[in-house]
Amino acid sequence: MKKHIVLLPGDGIGKEVIQSAKDVLEAVAAEFDHSFTFETQDIGGCAIDLHGIPLPESTVTACKQADAVLLGAVGGPEWDRLPSHLRPEKGLLGIRKALNLFANLRPVKAFPNLLHASPLKEAVVSGSDLLIVRELIGGLYFGTPSERSVDGQSVVDTLTYTKKEIEQIVDKAFQSAQLRKGHLTSVDKANVLESSKLWRETVEEKQAQYPDVTVEHMLVDAAAMKLVTNPKSFDVIVTENMFGDILSDEASVLTGSLGMLPSASLNQAGVGLYEPVHGSAPDIAGKGIANPLAMILSTALMLRHSFQLEKEARLIETAVQAVLDDGYHTADLQIENGHQVGTEQMTEMIVELI
C-alpha cells in the first residue's frame, strides 16, 4: 500500500513526538511492505513565527492532497498574548474546518498498571473502556454571529446545527458502537436547548437503521456526573462540539494516563487528522522526556481508520501494551518497580517490537 502522510509537528513536545510517529510508521512500512511518504508542514505557533499566521495556505493545500495528517500539538506561552485570530489554536480550528473533519473520536481505556495514578478509586475506574464521538465543525465553535455589539456592551455567540450535520455524526457514532459493545449514549441538554431537541429526535430516527445498537439519552449535566461515578457504564458517547470538548477532557483524566490517549478527527472521505489528546507541554519541550505513546497510538488509529490496516494498527497497540507490561515508562508516568526511559528510547522499544 502506498500512502502520503503530512506531518504537522506544531509546537513544544509536538516536534519530538511526531518524530516517534514517523519512526514507528517506517518500521510498520518495512515490516508489511507498504510505502509511506512523509512531508512536513507548519501549523500553530511555529507557523505564526515563520509565516505570520497559524495556518498557512501551503499547509491547507498539502493536507488536502494527503492520505492522512499527523499532528503533534499547538500552542505555548510565547503566543498567548496575540490577538485571537492569530493564536495557535486558530490553526487547529482552521484545519478541522478546511478538511471537513466532522467526527472527533477519543477512546479512553484504562491501562491496568497505570491505574494507581488515577484520581478515581481503582474499583470505580478499572475496566473502563469508552469512546467519545464529538461533533467537531459545528455548534458554538463556528456559528455566526459571534461578535460584540458596536458599543461593546453586549456579546453574542451562536449555536447552530443542520439536521444533516447531526445525522452525519450520529451515523458515525452508531457505526462505532456496532464495532464495539453496541451501546450508544447520546448526550444533550434537551430540557433547555432547541438544538438538543433536534439532536435527540435525529438520534431516535436513526435508531431504526441500527437495531443492534441500544440507545440511551442523557443530559449533559448528568453525563458529567456519571463519567466520574461510573465510567464503566459507558461504551460510545456521542455529543455536539462544546459538550464534547468538556466531556472528553473530563474523561481523559479518569484513567490516570493522559499521556497515553490518542484521537482521530475524520471526514466523509476517510482522510483524517490524528493527534495525541495532550498538549504541547512547553515546560518539558526539548528535554527528550516527553511520552510519545499517545502520538504512537494515534498512528494506530490512522492505520485503522484512514488506511483500513487493522492488523498493523493492532500490532502497534500490542507493542505499546507489551512495553508497559515490561514496566517501561516515561517521566510523566510511574510504574512500580518500573524503568524510566526517554522519548527516543521508548520509541526504539516500540520499533524493536514491530
Next chain:
Amino acid sequence: MKKHIVLLPGDGIGKEVIQSAKDVLEAVAAEFDHSFTFETQDIGGCAIDLHGIPLPESTVTACKQADAVLLGAVGGPEWDRLPSHLRPEKGLLGIRKALNLFANLRPVKAFPNLLHASPLKEAVVSGSDLLIVRELIGGLYFGTPSERSVDGQSVVDTLTYTKKEIEQIVDKAFQSAQLRKGHLTSVDKANVLESSKLWRETVEEKQAQYPDVTVEHMLVDAAAMKLVTNPKSFDVIVTENMFGDILSDEASVLTGSLGMLPSASLNQAGVGLYEPVHGSAPDIAGKGIANPLAMILSTALMLRHSFQLEKEARLIETAVQAVLDDGYHTADLQIENGHQVGTEQMTEMIVELI
C-alpha cells in the same frame, strides 16, 4: 425578626424534605425569638396536574412578595412526555427569571465520614471545600432566537450576555471569595467564544476593586479535568450558565454525598430561592427514607444570605455535622458502625440539637 417564606415542595421527595425544612425553621424561630410565617405554592409536575402549567401566576406573585423561597425538587416520569413548554423544569427556569435570580451558589464540601463513598481516592478529595458561582438567567438558557427553521432542517440557540450581566455575577463571585479563602477561578472558553472574551476582560477589570482576591482564568475543558484531578485546588469558581450547569453537577459527585448539597439562587434585592442540588427521586418518594439534610442545609443558606442570620445558619450546619459525627445517616449514605434513620427521625434529631 419577622419573615415570610414561600414553600414550593414540588414533586417526589420534594414534599417530604420541605416539611423537614419547615420543622427546622420553626425550631430556629422558637430558639431565637424570630417569627417565620409560611405559605405553600405549587410548581413543577404538581402544578401541571392542578393548574395545567408548571408555574402558575399565583406562585410567581407569592414568591415576589416573600422574603425568601424554599424549593424541594421538580420533575418525574409522569410529566416526561409532555411538550417542552409544559415540562416541570420550565417552572424552575420560569421562577429563576421571574425573581431575577442571577447568582446560583453551590458549595461543595467534603464530609470526612462520608468520603469512603466518593468515587475519588480519599487523598485526592479530602479537604475539598469549593463554591461554584453560576450565572443563572443568561447565556444559552434564555437567548433568542432559540428555534428550528421553518423547514425543520436546521436549528439555532443563542448565547448572549450583556457586560452588565457579567459584571453583576463577577462582583458576587469576588465578594464570595472575600468571605472565603480569597481565590477566584474564572472559567470560560476564551480561545473560542466571543462571549468568553468579554467575560475574561470583565473579570480583569473588576479585579482592581478586589485587591485581596487572587484571580486565575481557566478554560472550561481544563476546569472539567482539574475538578477531578485536584478539587482541593479550588476556592471559588465563577462561570456562565451552561458551563456552570455542567461543572457544578460534576463537582456535586466528587465528595460522595450528593444528598448533602444545598444551593442558593439570589437576586440583587437579596431575595433568594434555596433548594437541594439533588432531584425529586421519584423511585423513593413517599417512603419516608429521603435524606433531608441538603434541604435543611439550604435553609441555613437562606438564613445567611437572605436574612443575615449567620449565628442561626451556623447552628444548623453544626447540628448536621454533629448528627453525622454520631453516625446517623439516611438510606442513601453509609457510615461505618452507623445507624440508619428515616427522614422524620433525622429531622427530629436536628430539631433536638437546635
